[in-house]
Amino acid sequence: MVVGDEVHASLIKALGMLGFGRQRVLRVPTDGQGRMRADAFPALAGPAIVCLRAGNVNTGAFDPATAIIAQARQAGAWVHVDGAFGLWAAAPARAHLMAGYADADSWATDAHKWA
Numbered sequence: 001m002v003v004g005d006e007v008h009a010s011l012i013k014a015l016g017m018l019g020f021g022r023q024r025v026l027r028v029p030t031d032g033q034g035r036m037r038a039d040a041f042p043a044l045a046g047p048a049i050v051c052l053r054a055g056n057v058n059t060g061a062f063d064p065a066t067a068i069i070a071q072a073r074q075a076g077a078w079v080h081v082d083g084a085f086g087l088w089a090a091a092p093a094r095a096h097l098m099a100g101y102a103d104a105d106s107w108a109t110d111a112h113k114w115a
């Protein structure tokens with residue numbers, strides 16, 4: 001499992017509950033806004049899930065989906081989007097923030113952040 005270093009704690013908890021274990025996580029360094037750094041993405045060998053985050057709950061920043069999905073695809077990885085906070089940006093006025101995210105394999109969002 002490949003995540004940004006500022007991964008939401010619920011994702012690590014979910015991995016444990018699903019039986020993947022909390023230790024099988026590669027954390028990619030992030031920039032000053034908490035975005036996964038595409039230039040620090042690791043070389044992957046073997047099955048992998050890459051979890052992008054659409055919307056950092058502290059800064060609002062989006063991982064650079066186009067660059068990271070390209071690297072994940074080269075490794076044959078599944079790409080999941082944690083869009084709990086930011087998937088709603090796909091609404092027309094903010095759609096530019098979602099560039100590249102349509103190329104992921106799965107997405108999750110979370111309506112309670114907006115209630």
Ligand SMILES: *Cc1c(COP(=O)(O)O)cnc(C)c1O
Nearest residue numbers: 008010053055057082084085110
């Ligand atoms: C809130 C949040 C979650 C977890 O959602 P909960 O339903 O509150 O557990 C996961 N990822 C991100 C980016 C979040 O902002």
